[in-house]
Amino acid sequence: MSESSQPAGDGNATDAEPSLIVEGLVVDRGEIQVLNGVTFSAQSGHIMGVIGPNGAGKSTLFNTLTGLIPAREGRVFINGKSIAESRGSVAFVPxxxxxxxxxxxxxxxxxxxxxxxxxxxxxxxxxxxxxxxxxxxxxxxxxxxxxxxxxxxxxxxxxxxxxxxxxxxxVDVLILDEAFRGVDFTSQEVMTLVLQEMREAGKTILLASHNINYIRRLADDCLCLNRSVVACGPTAEVLVPDVMEELYRSVDIYRAYESEQN
Amino acid sequence: MDVISDVLVAPFQYGFMVRALIVSLLVGIMCPMLGAYVVTKGLGFMGDALSHAVLPGMVAAFLIGINPFLGAIPMGIAVALLSGYLIKRAGVSADTSVGILFAGLFALGVVMLSFTRGLRVSLEDILLGQVLGVTTRDVVVTAVMAGAVLAVLYLLHKEFVFASFDPAGASVIGLPTQALDYLLLALLAVVIVLAIQAVGIVLVLAMLITPAATSFLLVRNFPKAMFTGSLLGVISAVAGLYLSYHYNLPSGPSMALLATVIFAVVVAVKKAR
Incomplete structure (x- = not known):
């Protein structure tokens, strides 16, 4: 891995080295190709929100990053190491x-x-x-x-x-998949505090949520995913009407296309 | 002579009773240890199928004229690994494929048994156990194998528990969960083969799951449940042996029946409270 392989990230403003680099990830689930070339990077000491419609491949992405399902193509570096080498330094709250x-x-x-x-x-x-x-x-x-x-x-x-x-x-990397859904107020507040402490401690946190307000409040960066990366960058720049419309409209188009096929 | 020595000590003037006691103790300890995993992982059907499937290996050993363990233990481990593979592969119809294969193997074993005429092998002993007939060599093999299984269970305890409780989490942290599953099945196969001596193919399940299931009603901690189950297993096995000696009852069914009665009593007491 070299510095030249700085992918996507939409020209991250920070000078920190990305701790998680994902390049051209293609993942199948059965016959269906769920992720078609996902490329992004996440900074240590940042919380990255991951949003996208249902079926966008968030869980598939997380399962791949934690080594639970294999990728067909693409590379993942976690602090310069492969997924297999970094077992133990990644945790997953499904x-x-x-x-x-x-x-x-x-x-x-x-x-x-x-x-x-x-x-x-x-x-x-x-x-x-x-x-x-x-x-x-x-x-x-x-x-x-x-x-x-x-x-x-x-x-x-x-x-x-x-x-x-x-x-x-x-862990160096913590991945949470809708971990806050249906959770009582105290637990939500406590986990928010913990995530903020982990951010201070320089961990990398990926947090998928349907609650856009929560992402807006907590996440430094945001990855908009719909089978491939729609947008990725600082939350304030990414969570704008244009991107949101593309993210959620494109799935409608996809759904319409899919139902036509059936 | 008082009652205590008449009832409790007298039987052991016979060598066969001493050997039977040792094997019963070991089976009573080992079955619920594995049984704790069998009960929590829902492997009851698997355990029953495994015990039936080792029959061809046992009979083959009789036919060749070697110790039945030498046929049954490799056979047990082989079918355990095969069934582990079937469960992972077959998905929804896992029960069916395991059932078909193992019922078929059992049938093969019974057919093979008809070729053993002239040898001192009885189907009834194999099906229901004949602990009174164990030889000194059986006792030694049982003790060694039980010790080996216990050692593996002890050394890999936290890994087995992690992989059984949260397979995905164990996988993420880098544990070889598949290998651990297969190893556990292999240990299960060994214990089943040992237990067949005492309770037979048909009743292995009783020693495997009944004391373990009872212990989960009594304690709510996995390692404690393993030990409590072993205690109940030992009580059932040894008391069953005494019953069979004094009242001339079949030993395997006596042990299985006692384990079941203990379970029923615990359930009743829990309900009554």
Missing amino acids: QRQNINWELPMTVWDMVMLGRTRQIGWFRRPGRADRDAVEDALNQVWMWDKRSVLISELSGGQQQRIFVARALAQG
């Missing part, structure tokens, strides 16, 4: 938790899972791991609930625990 509720798991044990890599194979948690879990739980205001089962928490509290796990993991 839209709906696809976890096994049958397995009883306390808040404490759940956050400790984030330390799995640091603890290492065949080993048990040490002092540093317990401290990291305690700090993470305090940061999301859930220390008091450490002995409670995850399944007994509210949806918002569960999302806070997933964020806490990412904190304990000590």
